[in-house]
Amino acid sequence: MLLSIKGLAKSFNELEVLKDIEVEIEKGKVLSIMGPSGSGKTTLLRCLNALEQPDRGIFTFDDGLTLNFEKKISKQDALRLRRKSGMVFQSYNLFPHKTALENVTEGPIIVQKRNKADVQELAESLLEKVGLKDKMNLYPHQLSGGQQQRVGIARALAIEPELMLFDEPTSALDPELIGEVLTVIKDLAKENWTMVIVTHEVQFAEQVSDEVIFMDGGYIVEHGPPDKVLKAPREQRTQQFLQRILNPS
Amino acid sequence: MEPSLKLLKIGLVKMFHLNDMLFAITADQGGWELFKNSLLPMIKGGIKYTIPLTLISFVAGLILALLTAIMRLSKSSIVRTPAIVYVSAIRGTPLLVQLFIVFYGLPSLNITIDPFPSAIIAFSLNVGAYASEIIRASIISISKGQWEAAYTIGMTQNTALRRIILPQATRVSIPPLSNTFISLVKDTSLASLILVTELFRRAQEIAAVTYDFMLIYIEAAILYWIICFLLSIVQQAIEKRLERYTAT
Numbered sequence: 156m157l158l159s160i161k162g163l164a165k166s167f168n169e170l171e172v173l174k175d176i177e178v179e180i181e182k183g184k185v186l187s188i189m190g191p192s193g194s195g196k197t198t199l200l201r202c203l204n205a206l207e208q209p210d211r212g213i214f215t216f217d218d219g220l221t222l223n224f225e226k227k228i229s230k231q232d233a234l235r236l237r238r239k240s241g242m243v244f245q246s247y248n249l250f251p252h253k254t255a256l257e258n259v260t261e262g263p264i265i266v267q268k269r270n271k272a273d274v275q276e277l278a279e280s281l282l283e284k285v286g287l288k289d290k291m292n293l294y295p296h297q298l299s300g301g302q303q304q305r306v307g308i309a310r311a312l313a314i315e316p317e318l319m320l321f322d323e324p325t326s327a328l329d330p331e332l333i334g335e336v337l338t339v340i341k342d343l344a345k346e347n348w349t350m351v352i353v354t355h356e357v358q359f360a361e362q363v364s365d366e367v368i369f370m371d372g373g374y375i376v377e378h379g380p381p382d383k384v385l386k387a388p389r390e391q392r393t394q395q396f397l398q399r400i401l402n403p404s
Numbered sequence: 405m406e407p408s409l410k411l412l413k414i415g416l417v418k419m420f421h422l423n424d425m426l427f428a429i430t431a432d433q434g435g436w437e438l439f440k441n442s443l444l445p446m447i448k449g450g451i452k453y454t455i456p457l458t459l460i461s462f463v464a465g466l467i468l469a470l471l472t473a474i475m476r477l478s479k480s481s482i483v484r485t486p487a488i489v490y491v492s493a494i495r496g497t498p499l500l501v502q503l504f505i506v507f508y509g510l511p512s513l514n515i516t517i518d519p520f521p522s523a524i525i526a527f528s529l530n531v532g533a534y535a536s537e538i539i540r541a542s543i544i545s546i547s548k549g550q551w552e553a554a555y556t557i558g559m560t561q562n563t564a565l566r567r568i569i570l571p572q573a574t575r576v577s578i579p580p581l582s583n584t585f586i587s588l589v590k591d592t593s594l595a596s597l598i599l600v601t602e603l604f605r606r607a608q609e610i611a612a613v614t615y616d617f618m619l620i621y622i623e624a625a626i627l628y629w630i631i632c633f634l635l636s637i638v639q640q641a642i643e644k645r646l647e648r649y650t651a652t
Protein backbone atom coordinates (compact mmCIF):
# COMPACT_ATOMS: atom_id res chain seq x y z
CA MET A 156 0.00 0.00 0.00
CA LEU A 157 1.36 3.40 -1.00
CA LEU A 158 -0.89 5.59 1.09
CA SER A 159 -3.61 5.11 3.64
CA ILE A 160 -5.99 7.97 4.43
CA LYS A 161 -8.01 7.91 7.63
CA GLY A 162 -10.66 10.25 8.96
CA LEU A 163 -10.05 13.01 6.40
CA ALA A 164 -12.31 16.03 6.91
CA LYS A 165 -12.29 19.47 5.34
CA SER A 166 -14.64 22.45 5.64
CA PHE A 167 -14.73 25.79 3.88
CA ASN A 168 -16.18 28.20 6.40
CA GLU A 169 -19.43 26.53 7.46
CA LEU A 170 -19.55 24.13 4.51
CA GLU A 171 -18.36 20.59 5.26
CA VAL A 172 -16.93 19.43 1.95
CA LEU A 173 -15.21 16.21 3.05
CA LYS A 174 -16.60 14.16 5.92
CA ASP A 175 -14.57 11.33 7.40
CA ILE A 176 -13.00 10.02 4.19
CA GLU A 177 -11.17 6.66 4.37
CA VAL A 178 -9.20 5.55 1.30
CA GLU A 179 -6.31 3.23 0.63
CA ILE A 180 -4.18 3.75 -2.43
CA GLU A 181 -2.38 0.63 -3.64
CA LYS A 182 0.98 0.89 -5.32
CA GLY A 183 0.75 0.43 -9.09
CA LYS A 184 -3.05 0.53 -9.05
CA VAL A 185 -5.55 2.98 -10.55
CA LEU A 186 -8.24 4.46 -8.35
CA SER A 187 -11.05 6.37 -10.08
CA ILE A 188 -13.31 8.82 -8.31
CA MET A 189 -16.78 9.58 -9.63
CA GLY A 190 -19.62 11.62 -8.28
CA PRO A 191 -21.80 14.64 -8.94
CA SER A 192 -20.41 18.15 -9.16
CA GLY A 193 -19.78 19.64 -5.72
CA SER A 194 -19.38 16.26 -4.02
CA GLY A 195 -15.81 17.06 -2.93
CA LYS A 196 -13.72 15.16 -5.53
CA THR A 197 -11.43 18.07 -6.38
CA THR A 198 -11.01 18.97 -2.72
CA LEU A 199 -9.93 15.40 -1.98
CA LEU A 200 -7.24 15.53 -4.69
CA ARG A 201 -6.11 18.97 -3.51
CA CYS A 202 -5.70 17.64 0.03
CA LEU A 203 -3.47 14.86 -1.33
CA ASN A 204 -1.31 17.51 -3.02
CA ALA A 205 -1.21 19.92 -0.06
CA LEU A 206 -3.02 22.59 -2.08
CA GLU A 207 -5.60 22.47 0.70
CA GLN A 208 -4.86 21.86 4.36
CA PRO A 209 -7.31 19.26 5.79
CA ASP A 210 -8.98 20.02 9.14
CA ARG A 211 -8.55 16.46 10.38
CA GLY A 212 -7.20 13.14 9.17
CA ILE A 213 -4.08 11.01 9.03
CA PHE A 214 -2.03 10.19 5.93
CA THR A 215 0.34 7.24 6.25
CA PHE A 216 2.79 6.51 3.44
CA ASP A 217 4.62 3.24 2.88
CA ASP A 218 7.98 4.93 3.52
CA GLY A 219 6.95 5.91 7.03
CA LEU A 220 5.91 9.51 6.36
CA THR A 221 2.89 10.10 8.57
CA LEU A 222 0.96 13.35 8.63
CA ASN A 223 -1.65 14.08 11.23
CA PHE A 224 -3.70 17.14 10.34
CA GLU A 225 -5.18 17.55 13.81
CA LYS A 226 -2.77 20.49 14.10
CA LYS A 227 -1.36 22.56 11.26
CA ILE A 228 1.48 20.70 9.55
CA SER A 229 4.84 22.38 9.01
CA LYS A 230 5.88 23.92 5.69
CA GLN A 231 8.48 21.17 5.22
CA ASP A 232 5.89 18.44 5.74
CA ALA A 233 3.51 20.11 3.28
CA LEU A 234 6.36 20.23 0.76
CA ARG A 235 7.23 16.56 1.42
CA LEU A 236 3.61 15.59 0.86
CA ARG A 237 3.35 17.71 -2.28
CA ARG A 238 6.52 16.29 -3.79
CA LYS A 239 5.10 12.76 -3.62
CA SER A 240 2.50 13.47 -6.27
CA GLY A 241 2.11 15.06 -9.67
CA MET A 242 -1.12 16.86 -10.57
CA VAL A 243 -2.92 17.15 -13.88
CA PHE A 244 -5.50 19.94 -13.90
CA GLN A 245 -8.83 20.18 -15.66
CA SER A 246 -7.72 23.49 -17.22
CA TYR A 247 -4.14 22.25 -17.97
CA ASN A 248 -2.49 25.30 -16.31
CA LEU A 249 0.57 25.11 -18.54
CA PHE A 250 3.08 27.93 -18.16
CA PRO A 251 2.24 30.14 -21.16
CA HIS A 252 5.66 31.80 -21.34
CA LYS A 253 7.48 28.50 -21.68
CA THR A 254 7.61 26.01 -24.57
CA ALA A 255 6.19 22.50 -24.20
CA LEU A 256 9.72 21.25 -23.51
CA GLU A 257 10.44 24.00 -20.95
CA ASN A 258 7.16 23.24 -19.19
CA VAL A 259 8.39 19.68 -18.72
CA THR A 260 12.00 20.49 -17.74
CA GLU A 261 11.12 23.27 -15.26
CA GLY A 262 10.42 20.96 -12.29
CA PRO A 263 13.41 18.62 -12.62
CA ILE A 264 15.92 21.40 -13.39
CA ILE A 265 14.75 24.22 -11.14
CA VAL A 266 13.22 22.32 -8.22
CA GLN A 267 15.09 19.03 -8.23
CA LYS A 268 18.35 20.57 -9.52
CA ARG A 269 19.02 17.59 -11.74
CA ASN A 270 21.61 17.52 -14.48
CA LYS A 271 20.37 19.54 -17.48
CA ALA A 272 21.42 17.09 -20.17
CA ASP A 273 19.74 14.18 -18.36
CA VAL A 274 16.56 16.19 -17.88
CA GLN A 275 16.54 17.23 -21.53
CA GLU A 276 16.69 13.57 -22.54
CA LEU A 277 14.00 12.61 -19.99
CA ALA A 278 11.70 15.41 -21.16
CA GLU A 279 12.08 14.48 -24.80
CA SER A 280 11.24 10.85 -24.05
CA LEU A 281 8.21 11.91 -21.98
CA LEU A 282 6.98 14.14 -24.80
CA GLU A 283 7.49 11.25 -27.18
CA LYS A 284 5.45 9.04 -24.86
CA VAL A 285 2.54 11.49 -25.03
CA GLY A 286 3.03 11.81 -28.81
CA LEU A 287 4.29 15.39 -28.91
CA LYS A 288 8.00 15.14 -29.63
CA ASP A 289 7.56 17.10 -32.87
CA LYS A 290 5.75 19.90 -31.00
CA MET A 291 8.20 20.30 -28.14
CA ASN A 292 9.38 23.77 -29.15
CA LEU A 293 5.88 25.24 -29.49
CA TYR A 294 4.24 27.46 -26.88
CA PRO A 295 1.00 26.36 -25.18
CA HIS A 296 -1.14 28.80 -27.18
CA GLN A 297 0.11 27.11 -30.35
CA LEU A 298 -1.25 23.73 -29.18
CA SER A 299 -4.78 22.28 -29.17
CA GLY A 300 -6.48 21.54 -25.84
CA GLY A 301 -5.73 17.83 -26.14
CA GLN A 302 -2.08 18.55 -26.89
CA GLN A 303 -1.84 20.98 -23.98
CA GLN A 304 -3.27 18.41 -21.61
CA ARG A 305 -0.77 15.83 -22.82
CA VAL A 306 2.05 18.30 -22.11
CA GLY A 307 0.45 18.74 -18.67
CA ILE A 308 0.73 14.99 -18.12
CA ALA A 309 4.38 14.97 -19.24
CA ARG A 310 5.12 17.89 -16.92
CA ALA A 311 3.65 16.01 -13.96
CA LEU A 312 5.49 12.78 -14.86
CA ALA A 313 8.82 14.62 -15.15
CA ILE A 314 9.18 15.11 -11.40
CA GLU A 315 8.90 11.31 -11.11
CA PRO A 316 6.15 11.32 -8.51
CA GLU A 317 5.05 8.22 -6.65
CA LEU A 318 1.45 9.12 -7.28
CA MET A 319 -0.27 10.79 -10.25
CA LEU A 320 -3.42 12.83 -9.61
CA PHE A 321 -5.83 13.70 -12.43
CA ASP A 322 -8.70 16.12 -11.88
CA GLU A 323 -11.19 15.64 -14.72
CA PRO A 324 -8.39 15.71 -17.28
CA THR A 325 -10.76 15.64 -20.26
CA SER A 326 -13.66 17.78 -19.03
CA ALA A 327 -12.46 20.95 -20.77
CA LEU A 328 -11.82 19.20 -24.08
CA ASP A 329 -13.88 19.04 -27.26
CA PRO A 330 -15.27 15.50 -27.68
CA GLU A 331 -12.97 14.63 -30.57
CA LEU A 332 -9.88 15.42 -28.45
CA ILE A 333 -10.82 13.34 -25.41
CA GLY A 334 -9.61 10.03 -26.85
CA GLU A 335 -5.98 11.07 -27.31
CA VAL A 336 -5.67 12.07 -23.64
CA LEU A 337 -7.41 8.94 -22.33
CA THR A 338 -5.11 6.78 -24.47
CA VAL A 339 -2.07 8.34 -22.80
CA ILE A 340 -3.53 7.67 -19.34
CA LYS A 341 -4.30 4.06 -20.27
CA ASP A 342 -0.68 3.63 -21.37
CA LEU A 343 0.47 4.91 -17.97
CA ALA A 344 -1.79 2.36 -16.28
CA LYS A 345 -0.08 -0.39 -18.28
CA GLU A 346 3.27 0.90 -17.00
CA ASN A 347 1.94 0.48 -13.45
CA TRP A 348 1.87 4.12 -12.42
CA THR A 349 -0.10 4.65 -9.23
CA MET A 350 -2.94 6.99 -10.20
CA VAL A 351 -5.99 8.67 -8.73
CA ILE A 352 -8.30 9.89 -11.47
CA VAL A 353 -11.42 12.00 -11.11
CA THR A 354 -13.47 11.43 -14.25
CA HIS A 355 -16.96 11.33 -15.69
CA GLU A 356 -15.93 8.96 -18.50
CA VAL A 357 -17.64 5.75 -17.37
CA GLN A 358 -16.33 3.48 -20.10
CA PHE A 359 -12.78 4.72 -19.59
CA ALA A 360 -13.06 4.24 -15.82
CA GLU A 361 -14.25 0.67 -16.37
CA GLN A 362 -11.25 -0.09 -18.57
CA VAL A 363 -8.52 1.61 -16.59
CA SER A 364 -9.48 1.32 -12.91
CA ASP A 365 -8.62 -1.31 -10.37
CA GLU A 366 -10.97 0.37 -7.94
CA VAL A 367 -13.74 2.95 -8.15
CA ILE A 368 -15.04 5.31 -5.49
CA PHE A 369 -18.41 7.01 -5.78
CA MET A 370 -18.68 10.22 -3.77
CA ASP A 371 -21.69 12.30 -2.85
CA GLY A 372 -22.09 15.14 -0.38
CA GLY A 373 -18.58 14.75 1.02
CA TYR A 374 -18.94 11.03 1.76
CA ILE A 375 -17.70 7.94 -0.03
CA VAL A 376 -21.03 6.33 -0.86
CA GLU A 377 -19.75 3.25 -2.65
CA HIS A 378 -16.35 1.71 -3.10
CA GLY A 379 -15.18 -1.39 -5.00
CA PRO A 380 -13.93 -2.85 -8.27
CA PRO A 381 -15.29 -1.21 -11.44
CA ASP A 382 -17.45 -4.15 -12.49
CA LYS A 383 -19.27 -3.86 -9.16
CA VAL A 384 -19.55 -0.08 -8.68
CA LEU A 385 -20.08 0.82 -12.32
CA LYS A 386 -21.88 -2.29 -13.61
CA ALA A 387 -23.94 -3.32 -10.61
CA PRO A 388 -24.03 -0.49 -8.08
CA ARG A 389 -25.59 -1.28 -4.71
CA GLU A 390 -26.47 2.25 -3.68
CA GLN A 391 -29.38 4.11 -5.15
CA ARG A 392 -27.42 7.35 -5.42
CA THR A 393 -24.76 5.63 -7.54
CA GLN A 394 -27.41 4.07 -9.76
CA GLN A 395 -29.11 7.42 -10.30
CA PHE A 396 -25.84 9.18 -11.06
CA LEU A 397 -24.73 6.56 -13.60
CA GLN A 398 -28.18 6.59 -15.17
CA ARG A 399 -27.91 10.35 -15.62
CA ILE A 400 -24.48 10.43 -17.22
CA LEU A 401 -25.02 7.37 -19.41
CA ASN A 402 -28.40 8.56 -20.70
CA PRO A 403 -28.32 12.35 -20.66
CA SER A 404 -31.48 14.26 -21.61
CA MET B 405 26.31 80.27 6.98
CA GLU B 406 22.59 79.94 7.62
CA PRO B 407 21.20 76.99 5.65
CA SER B 408 18.68 79.20 3.92
CA LEU B 409 21.36 81.70 2.95
CA LYS B 410 23.48 78.87 1.62
CA LEU B 411 20.54 77.75 -0.47
CA LEU B 412 19.99 81.22 -1.79
CA LYS B 413 23.65 81.33 -2.78
CA ILE B 414 23.35 78.01 -4.62
CA GLY B 415 20.30 79.34 -6.37
CA LEU B 416 21.92 82.61 -7.45
CA VAL B 417 25.05 80.89 -8.67
CA LYS B 418 22.98 78.44 -10.69
CA MET B 419 20.84 81.17 -12.09
CA PHE B 420 23.65 83.39 -13.30
CA HIS B 421 25.92 80.58 -14.30
CA LEU B 422 24.53 80.84 -17.77
CA ASN B 423 26.11 78.69 -20.35
CA ASP B 424 28.19 80.24 -23.16
CA MET B 425 25.44 79.52 -25.59
CA LEU B 426 23.01 81.64 -23.66
CA PHE B 427 25.16 84.71 -24.29
CA ALA B 428 24.32 84.32 -27.96
CA ILE B 429 20.78 85.15 -26.96
CA THR B 430 19.90 88.80 -26.45
CA ALA B 431 16.70 90.70 -25.84
CA ASP B 432 16.67 92.29 -29.30
CA GLN B 433 16.50 88.98 -31.11
CA GLY B 434 13.14 87.77 -32.25
CA GLY B 435 11.29 85.14 -34.20
CA TRP B 436 13.20 82.53 -36.09
CA GLU B 437 16.66 83.66 -34.93
CA LEU B 438 15.67 83.43 -31.27
CA PHE B 439 14.01 80.07 -31.88
CA LYS B 440 17.20 78.71 -33.49
CA ASN B 441 19.53 80.11 -30.85
CA SER B 442 17.40 78.75 -28.00
CA LEU B 443 17.22 75.28 -29.45
CA LEU B 444 20.73 74.20 -28.53
CA PRO B 445 20.66 75.22 -24.85
CA MET B 446 17.30 73.53 -24.40
CA ILE B 447 18.40 70.33 -26.11
CA LYS B 448 21.55 70.40 -24.02
CA GLY B 449 19.43 70.72 -20.87
CA GLY B 450 17.40 67.79 -22.11
CA ILE B 451 20.39 65.57 -22.76
CA LYS B 452 22.30 66.56 -19.65
CA TYR B 453 19.42 66.52 -17.17
CA THR B 454 15.93 65.64 -18.46
CA ILE B 455 16.88 62.30 -19.99
CA PRO B 456 19.28 61.07 -17.25
CA LEU B 457 16.82 62.22 -14.59
CA THR B 458 14.06 60.24 -16.28
CA LEU B 459 16.11 57.10 -16.84
CA ILE B 460 17.75 56.93 -13.41
CA SER B 461 14.52 57.71 -11.54
CA PHE B 462 12.60 55.17 -13.57
CA VAL B 463 15.04 52.33 -12.97
CA ALA B 464 15.41 53.12 -9.26
CA GLY B 465 11.64 53.55 -9.03
CA LEU B 466 11.02 50.16 -10.63
CA ILE B 467 13.29 48.39 -8.15
CA LEU B 468 11.50 50.15 -5.30
CA ALA B 469 8.15 49.29 -6.89
CA LEU B 470 8.90 45.57 -7.19
CA LEU B 471 9.99 45.47 -3.57
CA THR B 472 6.89 47.39 -2.46
CA ALA B 473 4.55 45.21 -4.54
CA ILE B 474 5.99 42.02 -3.04
CA MET B 475 5.76 43.48 0.47
CA ARG B 476 2.11 44.36 -0.15
CA LEU B 477 1.35 40.77 -1.16
CA SER B 478 2.80 39.42 2.08
CA LYS B 479 0.55 37.72 4.59
CA SER B 480 2.33 39.46 7.48
CA SER B 481 0.88 42.87 8.33
CA ILE B 482 4.26 44.01 9.72
CA VAL B 483 5.67 43.64 6.22
CA ARG B 484 2.57 44.93 4.46
CA THR B 485 1.86 48.07 6.47
CA PRO B 486 4.99 50.13 5.67
CA ALA B 487 4.41 49.44 1.98
CA ILE B 488 0.76 50.51 2.21
CA VAL B 489 1.65 53.72 4.08
CA TYR B 490 4.40 54.59 1.60
CA VAL B 491 2.13 54.15 -1.43
CA SER B 492 -0.71 56.04 0.20
CA ALA B 493 1.53 58.96 1.25
CA ILE B 494 3.11 59.37 -2.18
CA ARG B 495 -0.18 59.03 -4.06
CA GLY B 496 -1.90 61.38 -1.65
CA THR B 497 0.53 64.30 -1.98
CA PRO B 498 1.55 66.48 -4.94
CA LEU B 499 4.81 65.62 -6.65
CA LEU B 500 5.87 69.26 -6.39
CA VAL B 501 5.45 69.17 -2.61
CA GLN B 502 7.54 65.98 -2.48
CA LEU B 503 10.28 67.68 -4.48
CA PHE B 504 10.23 70.74 -2.19
CA ILE B 505 10.40 68.59 0.95
CA VAL B 506 13.53 66.83 -0.31
CA PHE B 507 15.29 69.95 -1.60
CA TYR B 508 14.09 72.83 0.59
CA GLY B 509 12.83 70.85 3.60
CA LEU B 510 15.64 68.45 4.42
CA PRO B 511 18.28 71.21 4.88
CA SER B 512 16.51 72.26 8.07
CA LEU B 513 17.34 68.78 9.38
CA ASN B 514 20.92 69.51 8.30
CA ILE B 515 20.59 67.26 5.30
CA THR B 516 21.48 69.26 2.22
CA ILE B 517 21.31 67.51 -1.11
CA ASP B 518 22.17 69.04 -4.48
CA PRO B 519 19.35 69.78 -6.91
CA PHE B 520 19.97 66.86 -9.28
CA PRO B 521 20.21 64.09 -6.64
CA SER B 522 17.26 65.68 -4.82
CA ALA B 523 15.22 65.36 -7.98
CA ILE B 524 16.36 61.75 -8.44
CA ILE B 525 15.25 60.91 -4.89
CA ALA B 526 11.85 62.55 -5.21
CA PHE B 527 11.08 61.15 -8.66
CA SER B 528 12.25 57.63 -7.74
CA LEU B 529 10.04 57.60 -4.65
CA ASN B 530 7.16 58.87 -6.75
CA VAL B 531 7.58 56.33 -9.56
CA GLY B 532 8.11 53.58 -6.96
CA ALA B 533 4.70 54.15 -5.44
CA TYR B 534 2.73 54.38 -8.68
CA ALA B 535 4.59 51.54 -10.41
CA SER B 536 4.16 49.28 -7.37
CA GLU B 537 0.40 49.51 -7.84
CA ILE B 538 0.80 48.51 -11.49
CA ILE B 539 3.09 45.59 -10.63
CA ARG B 540 0.85 44.45 -7.78
CA ALA B 541 -2.21 44.50 -10.04
CA SER B 542 -0.37 42.55 -12.72
CA ILE B 543 0.76 39.91 -10.20
CA ILE B 544 -2.82 39.56 -8.98
CA SER B 545 -4.05 39.26 -12.57
CA ILE B 546 -2.10 36.02 -13.10
CA SER B 547 -4.53 33.16 -12.50
CA LYS B 548 -4.38 31.15 -9.28
CA GLY B 549 -3.92 28.06 -11.45
CA GLN B 550 -0.42 29.26 -12.38
CA TRP B 551 0.63 29.41 -8.72
CA GLU B 552 -0.88 25.98 -8.12
CA ALA B 553 0.76 24.42 -11.17
CA ALA B 554 4.08 25.78 -9.90
CA TYR B 555 3.44 24.35 -6.43
CA THR B 556 2.53 20.92 -7.82
CA ILE B 557 5.91 20.60 -9.51
CA GLY B 558 7.45 21.25 -6.09
CA MET B 559 8.18 24.96 -6.18
CA THR B 560 8.21 27.12 -3.07
CA GLN B 561 6.35 30.43 -3.09
CA ASN B 562 9.53 32.38 -3.86
CA THR B 563 10.54 30.17 -6.75
CA ALA B 564 7.01 30.26 -8.15
CA LEU B 565 7.01 34.06 -7.97
CA ARG B 566 10.39 34.39 -9.64
CA ARG B 567 10.10 31.70 -12.33
CA ILE B 568 6.39 31.57 -13.16
CA ILE B 569 4.46 34.61 -11.92
CA LEU B 570 6.79 37.59 -12.43
CA PRO B 571 7.71 36.77 -16.05
CA GLN B 572 4.01 36.73 -16.91
CA ALA B 573 3.23 39.76 -14.74
CA THR B 574 6.00 41.71 -16.47
CA ARG B 575 4.29 41.26 -19.78
CA VAL B 576 1.00 42.45 -18.34
CA SER B 577 2.59 45.49 -16.70
CA ILE B 578 4.67 46.80 -19.61
CA PRO B 579 1.90 48.83 -21.30
CA PRO B 580 0.87 50.71 -18.12
CA LEU B 581 4.51 51.09 -17.06
CA SER B 582 5.40 52.71 -20.35
CA ASN B 583 2.64 55.23 -19.70
CA THR B 584 4.27 55.93 -16.33
CA PHE B 585 7.57 56.42 -18.11
CA ILE B 586 6.14 58.93 -20.56
CA SER B 587 4.45 60.85 -17.73
CA LEU B 588 7.78 60.92 -15.93
CA VAL B 589 9.49 62.61 -18.88
CA LYS B 590 6.99 65.44 -18.63
CA ASP B 591 7.01 65.57 -14.84
CA THR B 592 10.77 66.15 -14.79
CA SER B 593 10.00 69.74 -15.86
CA LEU B 594 9.01 70.28 -12.21
CA ALA B 595 12.68 69.83 -11.33
CA SER B 596 13.19 73.33 -12.77
CA LEU B 597 11.62 74.59 -9.54
CA ILE B 598 14.43 73.08 -7.49
CA LEU B 599 17.01 74.61 -9.79
CA VAL B 600 17.91 71.61 -11.93
CA THR B 601 18.91 73.14 -15.26
CA GLU B 602 16.92 70.68 -17.31
CA LEU B 603 15.10 71.48 -20.50
CA PHE B 604 12.35 73.62 -19.03
CA ARG B 605 14.64 75.57 -16.69
CA ARG B 606 16.68 76.48 -19.74
CA ALA B 607 13.51 77.72 -21.37
CA GLN B 608 12.69 79.84 -18.30
CA GLU B 609 16.18 81.30 -18.24
CA ILE B 610 15.97 82.30 -21.89
CA ALA B 611 12.49 83.71 -21.50
CA ALA B 612 13.65 85.76 -18.53
CA VAL B 613 16.19 87.50 -20.76
CA THR B 614 14.16 87.89 -23.93
CA TYR B 615 10.61 88.27 -22.53
CA ASP B 616 9.44 86.21 -25.53
CA PHE B 617 7.48 83.81 -23.35
CA MET B 618 5.12 82.45 -25.99
CA LEU B 619 7.81 81.50 -28.48
CA ILE B 620 10.19 79.97 -25.95
CA TYR B 621 7.58 77.97 -24.04
CA ILE B 622 6.01 76.68 -27.26
CA GLU B 623 9.50 75.62 -28.31
CA ALA B 624 9.96 73.74 -25.02
CA ALA B 625 6.55 72.13 -25.49
CA ILE B 626 7.51 70.95 -28.97
CA LEU B 627 10.70 69.38 -27.64
CA TYR B 628 8.78 67.46 -24.94
CA TRP B 629 6.25 66.43 -27.55
CA ILE B 630 8.98 65.05 -29.84
CA ILE B 631 10.53 63.03 -26.99
CA CYS B 632 7.16 61.58 -25.95
CA PHE B 633 6.17 60.90 -29.54
CA LEU B 634 9.35 58.90 -30.13
CA LEU B 635 8.78 57.02 -26.88
CA SER B 636 5.22 56.15 -27.84
CA ILE B 637 6.52 54.62 -31.08
CA VAL B 638 8.93 52.48 -29.05
CA GLN B 639 6.06 51.59 -26.71
CA GLN B 640 3.88 50.41 -29.60
CA ALA B 641 6.70 48.30 -31.00
CA ILE B 642 7.26 46.63 -27.63
CA GLU B 643 3.55 45.94 -27.19
CA LYS B 644 3.35 44.37 -30.65
CA ARG B 645 6.23 42.08 -29.77
CA LEU B 646 4.62 41.07 -26.48
CA GLU B 647 1.35 40.19 -28.18
CA ARG B 648 3.10 37.32 -29.91
CA TYR B 649 3.81 35.58 -26.63
CA THR B 650 0.77 36.40 -24.53
CA ALA B 651 -1.96 35.00 -26.81
CA THR B 652 -4.01 32.55 -24.75
Ligand SMILES: Nc1ncnc2c1ncn2[C@@H]1O[C@H](COP(=O)(O)OP(=O)(O)O)[C@@H](O)[C@H]1O
Pocket residue numbers: 167170172190191192193194195196197198199
Ligand atom coordinates in the same frame (compact mmCIF):
# COMPACT_ATOMS: atom_id res chain seq x y z
N1 LIG C 1 -11.74 27.35 -1.84
C1 LIG C 1 -13.06 27.12 -1.58
N2 LIG C 1 -13.75 27.98 -0.81
C2 LIG C 1 -15.05 27.76 -0.54
N3 LIG C 1 -15.76 26.72 -0.99
C3 LIG C 1 -15.13 25.81 -1.77
C4 LIG C 1 -13.74 25.98 -2.11
N4 LIG C 1 -13.39 24.94 -2.90
C5 LIG C 1 -14.48 24.18 -3.06
N5 LIG C 1 -15.54 24.69 -2.38
C6 LIG C 1 -16.87 24.10 -2.29
O1 LIG C 1 -16.72 22.78 -1.87
C7 LIG C 1 -17.66 21.94 -2.51
C8 LIG C 1 -16.93 20.79 -3.17
O2 LIG C 1 -16.15 21.28 -4.22
P1 LIG C 1 -15.24 20.36 -5.12
O3 LIG C 1 -14.30 19.60 -4.27
O4 LIG C 1 -14.65 21.24 -6.16
O5 LIG C 1 -16.29 19.37 -5.77
P2 LIG C 1 -16.21 18.53 -7.10
O6 LIG C 1 -14.80 18.53 -7.58
O7 LIG C 1 -16.69 17.18 -6.69
O8 LIG C 1 -17.16 19.17 -8.05
C9 LIG C 1 -18.42 22.80 -3.47
O9 LIG C 1 -19.65 23.16 -2.87
C10 LIG C 1 -17.55 24.01 -3.64
O10 LIG C 1 -18.32 25.16 -3.90
Ligand SMILES: [Mg+2]
Pocket residue numbers: 196197198322323
Ligand atom coordinates in the same frame (compact mmCIF):
# COMPACT_ATOMS: atom_id res chain seq x y z
MG1 LIG D 1 -14.01 19.19 -9.43
